[in-house]
Amino acid sequence: KAGVTQTPRYLIKTRGQQVTLSCSPISGHRSVSWYQQTPGQGLQFLFEYFSETQRNKGNFPGRFSGRQFSNSRSEMNVSTLELGDSALYLCASSLARGYEQYFGPGTRLTVT
Amino acid sequence: ELKVEQNPLFLSMQEGKNYTIYCNYSTTSDRLYWYRQDPGKSLESLFVLLSNGAVKQEGRLMASLDTKARLSTLHITAAVHDLSATYFCAVDNNNDMRFGAGTRLTVKP
Numbered sequence: 506k507a508g509v510t511q512t513p514r515y516l517i518k519t520r521g522q523q524v525t526l527s528c529s530p531i532s533g534h535r536s537v538s539w540y541q542q543t544p545g546q547g548l549q550f551l552f553e554y555f556s557e558t559q560r561n562k563g564n565f566p567g568r569f570s571g572r573q574f575s576n577s578r579s580e581m582n583v584s585t586l587e588l589g590d591s592a593l594y595l596c597a598s599s600l601a602r603g604y605e606q607y608f609g610p611g612t613r614l615t616v617t
Numbered sequence: 618e619l620k621v622e623q624n625p626l627f628l629s630m631q632e633g634k635n636y637t638i639y640c641n642y643s644t645t646s647d648r649l650y651w652y653r654q655d656p657g658k659s660l661e662s663l664f665v666l667l668s669n670g671a672v673k674q675e676g677r678l679m680a681s682l683d684t685k686a687r688l689s690t691l692h693i694t695a696a697v698h699d700l701s702a703t704y705f706c707a708v709d710n711n712n713d714m715r716f717g718a719g720t721r722l723t724v725k726p
Contacts, residue, residue: 540660548660548705548716563714595659602709603648603667608659 507531509598509609517615523584526612530577530598537579538606539571542593551594554579555601583614591616619644621708623717630696630724638691638720640706648709649689651680653702654719660705663691696724 510529518524530537539551550563554573571581577598583590593613597606620643630636640649651663664673666682666689673680677700679692689706701724706717 547718548707550707550714550716553714561712561714597660597662603665605665606650606660606662608661611659 509596509607511594511596511609511612513612514610515613515615517617518586519617520586520588522586523582524586524614525580525582526594526596526614528579528581528596528598528609530579530596531607534598534600534607535577536599536601536604537573537577538597538599539579539581540595540597541565542595542611543589543591551581553602560602586616588616590614619646619708619710619713619715621706621715621717623706623720625720626718628720628722630693630722632697632724632726633695635695636693638693638704638706638722640689640691640708640717642687642689642708642715644687644710646684646687646708646710649682650707650709651689651691652705652707654705655702663704693722696722698724698726700724 512527536555538553541549552562553560557573568584573579593611595611596609599606622641649666652660664680669684671682677694682689703719703721705719
């Protein structure tokens with residue numbers, strides 16, 4: 506069974522630009538969650554999607570958005586990038602909330 | 618606001634010893650998760666605890682949940698070097714999900 510894939514793995518962007526990250530969940534998983542990890546703030550929950558609906562969102566500004574497609578693949582978008590958005594962005598998929606999560610390798614975003 | 622406190626933040630153990638990592642949280646929760654992260658790697662899910670009194674074990678790791686005390690523990694039995702990693706707990710109360718700061722575990726021979 507293929508694992509969770511995230512693309513791209515590494516990304517360098519300039520302040521003010523926007524970025525889109527992609528996550529393909531394990532086949533059959535309908536829940537996709539996104540997390541941000543930084544040395545200063547640690548791990549933070551961004552949002553969770555289930556069957557194309559955003560069910561929860563963490564405490565992030567509106568510049569952070571996401572969506573989920575009918576095949577459960579998910580994208581997250583960050584507009585007007587700031588230096589503080591530099592982080593490892595992790596995606597996890599599961600059958601549903603409360604089930605074991607399987608994480609992708611992450612996307613390392615650097616904003617210069 | 619949901620707050621999660623994990624301790625200790627750093628733990629250095631000798632192989633063969635036992636130890637416990639604690640995860641306290643501030644509000645009622647539906648779910649508690651434990652994860653492992655190796656340096657430079659992604660997260661690996663260890664346990665999902667869904668009810669008061671839940672206990673789960675995998676190898677040398679055992680996790681438990683006391684919802685009345687708002688406390689979860691991750692107990693390490695007879696530590697081995699391969700357990701060296703950072704361990705995170707995370708609490709999910711439907712409206713919010715928060716992570717602990719992580720416990721960096723080093724197991725020395």
